[in-house]
Amino acid sequence: MTLKTPKKSHHHGDLRNALIKAGIEILEEGGIDALSLRKCAARAGVSHAAPAHHFDGLPGLKGAIASEAFAVFSRHMLEAAQSEGDSPQARLKGICRGYVQFGLAHRALLDTIFGIDMSDLRREPIEHDDSSAYQILRDACAPFVPDGTQPEVVEFQVWSLIHGYTMLFVRGHLGEIMPTDVTDGPFEEVMALLDRVGTAPKS
Amino acid sequence: MTLKTPKKSHHHGDLRNALIKAGIEILEEGGIDALSLRKCAARAGVSHAAPAHHFDGLPGLKGAIASEAFAVFSRHMLEAAQSEGDSPQARLKGICRGYVQFGLAHRALLDTIFGIDMSDLRREPIEHDDSSAYQILRDACAPFVPDGTQPEVVEFQVWSLIHGYTMLFVRGHLGEIMPTDVTDGPFEEVMALLDRVGTAPKS
DNA sequence: TGGCGCAACTTGACACTGTCAACTTGACGC
DNA sequence: GCGTCAAGTTGACAGTGTCAAGTTGCGCCA
Structure with a gap:
């Protein structure tokens, strides 16, 4: 009965894409100045420093977005x-x-x-x-x-x-x-x- | 013998232009992301909240610059x-x-x-x-x-x-x-x- | 001349931001 | 069972914009 999530390798499973998706939502809602690492993290339901493990700072996240x-x-x-x-x-x-x-x-x-x-x-x-x-x-x-x-x-x-x-x-x-x-x-x-x-x- | 500064109405005299000049210097040196109200204030030699009295926040300063x-x-x-x-x-x-x-x-x-x-x-x-x-x-x-x-x-x-x-x-x-x-x-x-x-x- | 008023700042606080070091958790190989 | 390591957490720090409250000094009017 472990088929709740299709893939869950470590903790979140697909945090990288979740952060990108959250970032796009924030951008569409509040414009380019509204985007921040911490807001993306919060929207993806992870801690504020989690994005640092997938992107090299805000420029890195922006590049991925x-x-x-x-x-x-x-x-x-x-x-x-x-x-x-x-x-x-x-x-x-x-x-x-x-x-x-x-x-x-x-x-x-x-x-x-x-x-x-x-x-x-x-x-x-x-x-x-x-x-x-x-x-x-x-x-x-x-x-x-x-x-x-x-x-x-x-x-x-x-x-x-x-x-x-x-x-x-x-x-x-x-x-x-x-x-x-x-x-x-x-x-x-x-x-x-x-x-x-x-x-x-x-x- | 008060001709040291051409005009000195209150305290600084020409803080508004001094902040704009400081802002341009900061922009040329560090790019658009380097610009901040506090750095402009520091370079102009005034307190960190002084720019708020001449511009409506960072967007206002950016507009003036x-x-x-x-x-x-x-x-x-x-x-x-x-x-x-x-x-x-x-x-x-x-x-x-x-x-x-x-x-x-x-x-x-x-x-x-x-x-x-x-x-x-x-x-x-x-x-x-x-x-x-x-x-x-x-x-x-x-x-x-x-x-x-x-x-x-x-x-x-x-x-x-x-x-x-x-x-x-x-x-x-x-x-x-x-x-x-x-x-x-x-x-x-x-x-x-x-x-x-x-x-x-x-x- | 004296004091009133007000614009021009200062000071201190607050929430928010990126970034870093140290720690915990869990999956995987052997 | 055990080590290793990626993935994420926690807590701290400096820097940021912004606000409320206080201070300072110039001009003006009685």
Whole structure:
């Protein structure tokens, strides 16, 4: 009759994932400043110093949360890619719209993902598998790569444009009002630049 | 013979500016996480609770520092605008290069400026005068605004592109190595998109 | 001139945070 | 049975923001 928990190796069993899950909940509820090791520990039902055995301090926990949040972000992107239509143009635009929508709906997660400094050795590496948001964006950019140019260039152009727009927009830097929806900002107008993506000479 | 200090109304005289200056020093030395009210107070030579009388908590101090950092940023942009050449294209590109260079040289200041949430009522407002970075960017974009389109659109396109590129680049999200100079990344290739700025139809 | 008022700070306390050393617990191999 | 070791606990410490209460010194008005 020991089938109460599916796996219980030592004490908690899966504390690491429990802490990450608790951290995401805290982030969604209270924003990036609300996250702390002790609150994660309390929510996971363990002592305040337990997280130190799984992560290297708060930066380590943030890195692990960023990896998980990035997976959520990637799934969101995948759905967004199909939401706008089937053409390459529609697919790319859907991804960009999904980027902004994710930023509005999960600001703290976006802050966590892109607040990561890649030079911080205490972070957990964010994995770039084939279903990652990076790969989804790269695939969506592929039809727009002119012959003879590096595919990364188009990807970086699009990524810079939508990332900058999202960051400025969700923090209210682009307009007078604080946005609650993509339609509150000049999304369509700015994304018109997507039609001119690529590095081929002007005319 | 009371001309030792230009103005000394009560005790310190100019504590508010002294705290902002101390905060910028701390930011430049230790990054955004190093900033605290108590360290600013200590560096300014006042008691730990003194900042509360000039700013509404840490967000308030960060807002005030952001305003000052934005002025520094604006001066940097003004110089950068003239560094690349006299043509409108060169001017705009110089601004963008200056954006990235400022981000590399003063990361914590950029984090402070653009970490501000405009919905946070505790912040100090960032002033938009005629010499602000926003206005400099707007002026540089003016030659590229097609007839019959709103000037803000081009500005937002350029701003989104360079802001996103800078944020991703300085945190090392765009490449394997951690950048120390603009030439460490695909700046030229991404900025090729600037030649296609504007909202007129494709051909 | 004298005292009143108030802004500009100080002082002390509190709860919360990350971090560390020392300790306990329980699973596993032999 | 016993040692070993990972996993987690406990208690302490310095640093943090914030609040209430006290102090100080300048300006103003009678």
